[in-house]
Amino acid sequence: MTNGTQKTTESLATILNMPAEHAARRLLGSILERMLNGRHIRVKIVETEAYDQTDAASHSYRGRTPRTDVMFGPAGHLYVYFTYGMHYCCNIVTGQEGEGSAVLIRAVEPLDGEEFLEENRGGKTGIDLTNGPAKLCQALKITKEMNGHNLEEGSLRLIMQPEVTPQEVIVAKRIGIKHAVDMPWRFYLSDNRYVSRY
DNA sequence: AGCGGGATTTTCT
DNA sequence: GAAAATCCCGCTT
Numbered sequence: 001m002t003n004g005t006q007k008t009t010e011s012l013a014t015i016l017n018m019p020a021e022h023a024a025r026r027l028l029g030s031i032l033e034r035m036l037n038g039r040h041i042r043v044k045i046v047e048t049e050a051y052d053q054t055d056a057a058s059h060s061y062r063g064r065t066p067r068t069d070v071m072f073g074p075a076g077h078l079y080v081y082f083t084y085g086m087h088y089c090c091n092i093v094t095g096q097e098g099e100g101s102a103v104l105i106r107a108v109e110p111l112d113g114e115e116f117l118e119e120n121r122g123g124k125t126g127i128d129l130t131n132g133p134a135k136l137c138q139a140l141k142i143t144k145e146m147n148g149h150n151l152e153e154g155s156l157r158l159i160m161q162p163e164v165t166p167q168e169v170i171v172a173k174r175i176g177i178k179h180a181v182d183m184p185w186r187f188y189l190s191d192n193r194y195v196s197r198y
Numbered sequence: 199a200g201c202g203g204g205a206t207t208t209t210c211t
Numbered sequence: 212g213a214a215a216a217t218c219c220c221g222c223t224t
Contacts, residue, residue, distance in 0.1 A: 049216070057216070067209065084217050085206030091216090104216060134217050176216050 012076030012152050015160055016094045020050035020101035023075075023094035024187050025169055027103055031111070031159040034140050041113035041140065043130060045105055047188040047195050049174045051091070053100035056179035060100030070148045072100045078156065080137070080147040087134035090142050092151065092158065106133045106175070106186070109194045132196045164189065 016023050027045050034041040051058035059081065060071045070079040071093060079091040079102050091102035108130045110117055117129045117139040130136040137143070142156070151158035172186045175197060188195045 051216075059216080062210085065210075081216080082208060083215055085208075085215085087217050089216060106216085132217070174216075178215090 012158060012160070013074050016075035016092065017096055018094065020052045020094045020103055021185055023092070023101075024048040024050040024103045024185065026160075026163055027092060027105075028169060028187060028189055029161045029164040031161060032105075032108065032140070033157045033159060034113075035155040036116065036141060039113060039116055041116050042111040043108035043136070043140070044111055045107075046109050046192040047105075047107035047186070049104040049106055049187070050185040051102055051104060052095070055183070055185075057174065057177040057181075057183075058100070060102075061179075064100070068100065071102050072098055073148070076151050076158070078142070078146055078149040078151060080142060080144055082144060083134075088137040088143050089133040090137050090146075104133060105136065107131050107188070107192075107194045107196045108136050109192060127193050131194045 018026065027048055030045050032043050032045065051060065053060045055061060059068045064072045067081065070077060073093060074097050075094050077093045079093055080088055082088055089104060091104045093102045095101040110130060114129070118125055120139050120141055121129050121135065128135070130139050146156060149156060168190055170188050170190050171184045173182060173184060174186045
């Protein structure tokens with residue numbers, strides 16, 4: 001700070017302080033780094049969905065509850081929920097505190113440590129490792145223990161990458177919801193093998 | 199490739 | 212008590 005050459009590091013909360021719909025695009029191509037038992041796994045985010053409090057499909061739609069508390073907290077933290085009696089899915093909180101917006105991570109592409117992902121997925125291989133929101137949580141060992149985790153520190157970190165160009169992004173309707181089904185709030189990298197559905 | 203059903207338990211009404 | 216931001220398997224085309 002005493003000279004003009006030092007790089008400034010912008011906090012995740014600052015970078016992701018934007019509407020979920022924008023953050024969902026912004027997060028495509030970014031990297032999640034997982035440290036487990038001294039081993040490193042790196043994956044690239046290739047598919048996302050936006051959710052916010054005005055959205056009937058969002059967990060935050062009916063306000064703050066014990067489950068959705070993290071969604072209303074600061075951006076750059078992890079919101080993990082349990083569903084269908086057996087699966088975890090994870091979101092990255094976006095926007096301002098109190099806003100109740102987040103981005104569901106629907107698919108990632110393994111970059112490093114694929115053998116550990118295979119272990120965690122019980123022998124599954126290839127695209128089946130991480131081409132779905134609950135699959136990638138199992139592969140990365142993300143459970144309710146990590147709900148509220150700050151992605152700037154600890155064993156799971158989000159490393160932002162330069163924003164991908166609009167030409168690389170496909171916009172579509174979201175998957176697996178019953179409300180607001182026509183809103184185009186799903187985003188994925190075109191031609192990526194790990195995208196959950198085409 | 200696509201459809202249909204079952205698994206299984208948390209969360210909120 | 213019903214629904215749930217899913218996955219897997221088996222069956223049919």
